[in-house]
Amino acid sequence: MPLAACSVEDPLARQANAGDNKNYIAGDGSVTEYAPETRGEPVELAAELFDGTAEDSADWAGKVTVLNFWYAACAPCRLEAPALQSLSREFQDQAQFFGVNIRDEKPTAQAFERNFGVTYPSFADKDGDILLAMTRYVPPQAVPTTLVLDQQGRVAARILGVADKGTLKALIKDAVAE
Numbered sequence: 727m728p729l730a731a732c733s734v735e736d737p738l739a740r741q742a743n744a745g746d747n748k749n750y751i752a753g754d755g756s757v758t759e760y761a762p763e764t765r766g767e768p769v770e771l772a773a774e775l776f777d778g779t780a781e782d783s784a785d786w787a788g789k790v791t792v793l794n795f796w797y798a799a800c801a802p803c804r805l806e807a808p809a810l811q812s813l814s815r816e817f818q819d820q821a822q823f824f825g826v827n828i829r830d831e832k833p834t835a836q837a838f839e840r841n842f843g844v845t846y847p848s849f850a851d852k853d854g855d856i857l858l859a860m861t862r863y864v865p866p867q868a869v870p871t872t873l874v875l876d877q878q879g880r881v882a883a884r885i886l887g888v889a890d891k892g893t894l895k896a897l898i899k900d901a902v903a904e
Contacts, residue, residue, distance in 0.1 A: 757893055758864075758884045762904065768879030769863055773856055775847045776832050781824070783879055790821035790882075790901040791875040794889070795857065795866050796848075797829035798838040802888045803870045807842035809891035810872075813898065814846045820902045826851050828869060876901050 771783040783791075794810055796803040814823040825848030827835045835848055849856055860866055864873065864881045874883040874897045882904075883897040 756886050757897070758886075759897070759900075760864075760880075760882055762876070762880075762882075765876065765878075765880035765882065766863055769860070769875055769881065771856060771859060773849045773851070775824075776827070776835055776850050777847060779847070781847075781849070786822065786875070786879055788877050790817075790877055790898060791879070792821055792823045792894075792898065793826055793860075793873045793875065794823070795826045795828055795869055795871045797827055797869065798834045799829075800869055804838075804842065806870060806872075806888045807838075807844055809889065809894070811842065811844050811846070813891065813895055816895070817898055817902070821898050822846075824849060826856050828852065828854065828857055874898060874901050876904055 768787075769783050772780070774780055792810075792814075794806075796807075810823065814821075823846035825844070825846065827848045828851050830838070830852070832850065835850070838844070839848070851857055857866060860873070864884050866873075866884075866886075868886045870888065872885040872889040872894060873881055874894075876882040882901045885894065885897075
């Protein structure tokens, strides 16, 4: 008896199978917003920034937090870096920004930050602990991915792929207004 198979057109799988050696799976820019009543538990995260500072998400209560997953050789990460930096300045009194570098050693990450004028800190996550921990809340699924956490530390929104500045600004404003 012949076997039948079902398939679903999956853009991420198509990218992975393309064999073009770009070394990342790009998101499609899709935005997912989570209504307050559907958000899960606050994100629990304790990790070290590249500068050696220990951060604990328990200290983030009362402030909107933006987490951006990136690495230096990621072309879409380079594209969105100026917008993220600009928004971090614009919302400096209402939201805090953190990068989560999933691949680079400290000198490479610092060179990227200098080249793109990024002044907000980044976590060193080459071992993948933060990325893995985030799958409890919402899977990042692509690099870059940007998460907006509400004032209670819960995931309010996710952008897979390049974060459009206007879209991210609106998501941050919504989270701040809650």
